[in-house]
Amino acid sequence: MPEQVDQGKDQLKKGFKGLLSKIGSAIEDAATLEVTTFSGNFEYKASDVIKNNVNKVQIENVLKTMATQSDVNLTLVAYTNVKIDSDVTTFVKGNLTSEQNELLALHKDMLESSKEARQSVINLVKGLIKA
């Protein structure tokens, strides 16, 4: 029995080492922030979302579905790039309809959220480094 326990311990160690290496490789690209907002007249049925287990739905799946639909019309509403030295570049689609204007509010808000999320990641790294 203790042999099994030791084996379990080794496996756990491997799992956690894998986690640390994932964190290491995933945080390499935090120098710039990119916030992108699209709108489109495509359809992604509720049933498809539910089928993908709502919270676990992957944006790639949505894009894949859109790619298979010939009548998809994806429009870039706004794009913002924030560099670590605080340089900010924003593109906004011209001639936004009044309805699409509402999506600008979403874009602005996501920009704030992305900054907050990045700060949390920086805090995570700080926390891991701190003895």
Place this chain on the structure above:
Amino acid sequence: MLLQELLGKLEIEGDKSPSKKNEDTQHLVELGYLPLFHATPFFSKQVALAKQQFLEDLQTANYIEAPELELYQKIGPDEFVSYFLRKVTDIDEGVVFKSLPAPKEISLKSRIIHYRLDLFGMWIQPLTTQSPYTSRTDVQLRILAEHVKLSTLETANLLADIEKFTDHLLSLYPQQDFILSFKSPNTDDGMRKKLQRRGAFKSQLVDDLEGRTDFFKQLKKNVLRSNDKKIDTGFLSSNSRNPLKLFLLRLIQVHQWKNGFYSGLLDDDMGPVTLQSTLDSIAFYNDGLDGGKKIKEFQVLTYVTDGYFLFNALFFLRKYAIEKDDKAGDLWSNMHEEVKNAKGDKQEAFQNNLEGMRKQLDGEDDHPKQKRGLLARIYFGIGSFIKKLAGMAKKVFKWVVKKVTKFLNVLKNAFRDFFKNLKTGIKAFLDGIKFILGNKTSVTMDDGTSGWLLTKFRLDGDVTSIANSNDLELIQKHIHKNKYMVSTLGFALTVVSVIVKLVFRALNFLSWPLLLINIVKAFKSIKASYQTLYLKPV
């Protein structure tokens, strides 16, 4: 074990942790937000409405600090409701008011005061805590205020801290007032015989009264006789009807219930179940305290005659009810050391028995029920008792490993707290990890149309949103949801950082139970540090 396997195993662990099941429902009933007959899974809509009403009342409760509300919003919506339901029903570290409710007021405050009166046997209409605050409330509060020699407001606040309340009584009354007598006609001969040791009781009494006082002499002459025929039952009967002493018996029952020794009704009845719980708590501390002075049950509780018992509550309340050991640290941190240093076979036994305890807790029927017009309930706010157990971590570990059933109820109370923190800790940890692995996607859908909004957050901060609807209401809903998600992210990533650090420090000893204890330990310490950060005076 691959990383995905590890995360999958943790997800299962979090899912199978006993859900809080009926804790929230019980509190909603206790506060009068939910009628008892709606406290079943068939009435989930009514339960949700009751929670909603509670949350609305909470927003206007100026005795809850805004930063505390903000802090628990960061941990998650379920945790938010549960935390505040537990907080307002807590009698360890409960809420304190600046004023009493206005006449005829129905508010969370009036409900809390009725709930407290009900617990301490002073609310004349059990299960009607939703009643308005009236002169009847005031009369009952005044009876209690008379016992504690304080104003009604001070009394209502003192009930939020049962230890402080008990301490106050102990400092207010002469020692002899804590020597109680009661009639318990349903106790069996076995228990009576076991406790019929008046000599030992007398010796302990002399110690606690600090000498052979007049009261001691009076007891010796009238009650503590070796010849039963010479015992004055009239003295015992009149002593048993003293209102303060009756209240003290109720207080002891509440203490026993709060600490998990007593699972019966709060009914003032010192019947066999309450008596047994008293004996159990004495055995518990005898067994758990290394090197401390052990006491025999009959030294503090003795059978006299005709169903009458004498109880040295002075010793009992001082020794077992008051928790003052702040130096013992945290139970789960101490348990962490025990598990870390245990051999493989003991770790395995601990894990297996923990699993058994989890199943027991999960299988428990803890629906709030009505019995003889009273609410059968569990005490969930076990903060101070957990503090006391911290100094007994070595014994608690042994009891779990050896599967000691004698103290099962107490252990279940402690591990209910463990599993609750484990479940929420695992959720925060996995939320943080999912974000790190780039899996944090939020979708908001319109129930009526096929409209939806989808946003993906990447670890480097990049955010992509796709919308197939420009509906203002849906966009606002999505913004609100994401704001909430990002604000909880900071907490989740802090949990990840602390757990990863803790695990790597103990990597050579790492086992599954040690990992689980690490998660609970990390989650509790982060909650505490957030609390300090958010609640520190500006």
